[in-house]
Amino acid sequence: MTDLKNYYGRLLTDQQLPDDLRPLARRLPSMVTKQGKSYCGRCSSRIEEEWCLPDQTYYCRACIVFGRVLSDLPLYHVPQKDFEQRQVLNWQGELTPYQAEVSQHLQEAIQKQEDILVHAVTGAGKTEMIYQPVASLLAAGKAVALVSPRIDVCVELFQRLTRDFTCPISLLHGGSEAYQGSPLVIATVHQLFKFYQAFDLIIIDEVDAFPFVDNAMLYQAVEQAIKPEGSKVFLTATSTDRLDRAVKSGQLKKVHLARRFHANPLVVPRLSWLDDLLESLSKQKIPTKLKRQIEKQQTTGHPLLIFFPHISLGQDFCQVLTSLFPDKAIGFVSSQTAERQAEVERFRQRDLDILISTTILERGVTFPCVDVFVLWSNHRLYNRSSLVQIAGRVGRSKERPTGLLIFFHDGKTKAMLQAIREIKQMNKEGGFE
Numbered sequence: 001m002t003d004l005k006n007y008y009g010r011l012l013t014d015q016q017l018p019d020d021l022r023p024l025a026r027r028l029p030s031m032v033t034k035q036g037k038s039y040c041g042r043c044s045s046r047i048e049e050e051w052c053l054p055d056q057t058y059y060c061r062a063c064i065v066f067g068r069v070l071s072d073l074p075l076y077h078v079p080q081k082d083f084e085q086r087q088v089l090n091w092q093g094e095l096t097p098y099q100a101e102v103s104q105h106l107q108e109a110i111q112k113q114e115d116i117l118v119h120a121v122t123g124a125g126k127t128e129m130i131y132q133p134v135a136s137l138l139a140a141g142k143a144v145a146l147v148s149p150r151i152d153v154c155v156e157l158f159q160r161l162t163r164d165f166t167c168p169i170s171l172l173h174g175g176s177e178a179y180q181g182s183p184l185v186i187a188t189v190h191q192l193f194k195f196y197q198a199f200d201l202i203i204i205d206e207v208d209a210f211p212f213v214d215n216a217m218l219y220q221a222v223e224q225a226i227k228p229e230g231s232k233v234f235l236t237a238t239s240t241d242r243l244d245r246a247v248k249s250g251q252l253k254k255v256h257l258a259r260r261f262h263a264n265p266l267v268v269p270r271l272s273w274l275d276d277l278l279e280s281l282s283k284q285k286i287p288t289k290l291k292r293q294i295e296k297q298q299t300t301g302h303p304l305l306i307f308f309p310h311i312s313l314g315q316d317f318c319q320v321l322t323s324l325f326p327d328k329a330i331g332f333v334s335s336q337t338a339e340r341q342a343e344v345e346r347f348r349q350r351d352l353d354i355l356i357s358t359t360i361l362e363r364g365v366t367f368p369c370v371d372v373f374v375l376w377s378n379h380r381l382y383n384r385s386s387l388v389q390i391a392g393r394v395g396r397s398k399e400r401p402t403g404l405l406i407f408f409h410d411g412k413t414k415a416m417l418q419a420i421r422e423i424k425q426m427n428k429e430g431g432f433e
Contacts, residue, residue: 005181009080009143009198011042011224014073025076028196030069031058042069042193044220062217066193077196080227082141083167083183089135091128091164098259099129105255106133106233110201115232116253117246121426122237122363122392125261127160130203130233138167138183142200145185145225147192149212151175153205153364155341158186192221202226203233206363208240208385237363237392238385238422258430264401265432266423267394269374269387275410277375281316284323290375290408291324294354297371297404298328303347304354305372307390309379311336311358317375318356325354334358363389368397371404377416378409387419 002018017025029041038047038058045062052058058071069075095103102118109116110133120126134144146161148154151173158171161184170179172187172194179185179194189204189212202222204212212218226232234243234252246252260266272293280287297304308314311334318332329352331343340360347355348367355361359381372394377387387407394403407416 003181004078005081006179007078008181009195010078010179011194011196012076012078013067013069014076016067017076021078022076025078027074027076030073030075031060031071038071040069041075042066042224043217045217047071063193066190080143080198083138083143085139085141086167087135088138088165088167088184089131090166091131093128095128096125096259096261096263098257099125099261102255102257103129103132105253106130107136109233109253110137110231113229113231114253115234115251116255117234117236117239117243118255118257119236119239120257121260121266121430122389123260123262123266123396124237124257126205126235127157128261129257130235131164133233134184134201134203135165137201138165141183143183143185143198144201144203145187145192145195145199146203146205147185147187147189147222148205148364149189149209149218150206150360150364151188152340152344152360153209154186154188156365157205161186189218189221192225195225197227198225200227200230201233202230203235205235207234207236207243208238209363213240214242238388256429258426260395260401260430262398262401264395264398265427265430267391267403267405268423268427269391269405269407269416269420271412271416271420272406272408273410274375274408277408277410278313281313281320284320286317286320286324290373293373293406294321294325297373298325298353300371300404302400302403303350303352303367303370305347305361305367305370305393306354306356307362307372307374307377308356308358309376309381314356314358321354321356328353330354330356332356333360335360359386359390361393362386363392365393366396367393369400369403370394370396372406373404374407376409377407378411378413382413382415384415384418384422387415388422391419391423 040060043063060069168182169184170182172191247254331352394405
């Protein structure tokens with residue numbers, strides 16, 4: 001017998017629907033026609049002519065990873081049910097007055113079934129600010145999803161909320177376990193394609209991050225998974241043109257928080273010229289200037305996070321650094337690292353002295369007391385938003401609200417200067433001159 005609780009609120013293809021649930025499931029069109037063109041009923045992608053099977057049945061290639069949507073078979077969903085009503089918040093911390101004000105704005109927007117954008121500086125404590133609004137809904141038996149474009153962010157959020165909430169929580173991403181019916185879901189945005197009108201509240205963290213930013217298909221996933229009377233909360237330290245336009249047009253409310261939770265300013269990056277990095281790596285060396293900076297930093301006893309924009313060259317850099325600093329524990333992570341979460345946790349627990357990372361760790365992760373070096377900071381992969389996020393890894397703990405933050409480069413870029421200007425502006429708005 002199928003466990004029904006694992007199917008409430010879900011969106012399923014014909015092949016995914018258990019036979020004993022068919023009497024309970026509601027049908028939805030697998031494809032819709034607009035102005036003579038067909039679109040997927042799940043992801044809204046336009047169905048191309050070549051997406052045709054030999055029997056002349058069409059399918060959606062854009063979201064096929066979640067199960068094949070076929071034109072001759074409907075989609076199904078089992079309507080969401082309320083969960084058990086109970087108090088679930090186990091967090092013992094306190095919000096600052098600034099955080100409490102934002103939390104109250106969130107509560108009011110959710111009660112009015114409005115959408116809201118929270119634009120808060122890195123390290124402002126956005127996660128803690130959502131606790132009370134989320135807990136209030138969960139206490140009433142409602143369903144909440146907290147989603148992000150990045151797996152690493154989801155894993156960290158799951159660890160934190162598992163500690164601070166007592167209700168069942170599901171973590172969903174491409175490599176996770178299957179969904180087990182729970183009132184609180186933490187997931188990558190793509191996972192919302194598996195739900196239909198399931199959530200009373202969807203919170204999208206890091207809305208400016210790839211692949212969510214300006215991605216119409218992923219915005220559709222959010223719209224599909226939210227209940228008609230539900231609310232959406234967008235969280236970011238660097239807003240997007242799309243969201244700014246929505247605020248300007250009155251479609252979206254906005255609250256702004258320009259102070260970190262420990263009431264200290266954001267750390268402003270220092271620029272440092274470094275023009276022989278790639279040449280040195282080709283000779284299995286690193287520039288003397290960089291070597292001395294690392295040596296000096298390591299005498300402080302603080303962990304060092306080094307960002308490198310290229311995977312294979314970053315691996316080469318890690319090998320060279322390991323040979324130059326044999327007494328230091330050094331690791332490397334990228335989107336291709338099989339045991340990425342384990343390596344990140346080693347760094348967080350201080351089992352690694354230095355961690356080299358691609359932009360995969362630019363946001364959503366907290367390492368207390370960390371220093372950050374950005375190598376090749378003028379590389380095209382670093383835009384204004386990513387550099388602001390990377391800079392935000394420094395100074396996040398009240399034990400050490402400062403830190404060393406250096407952008408190494410061989411030519412200033414517009415993105416670098418914009419990032420520094422934005423950080424200084426946020427400090428100004430936060431009352432720091």
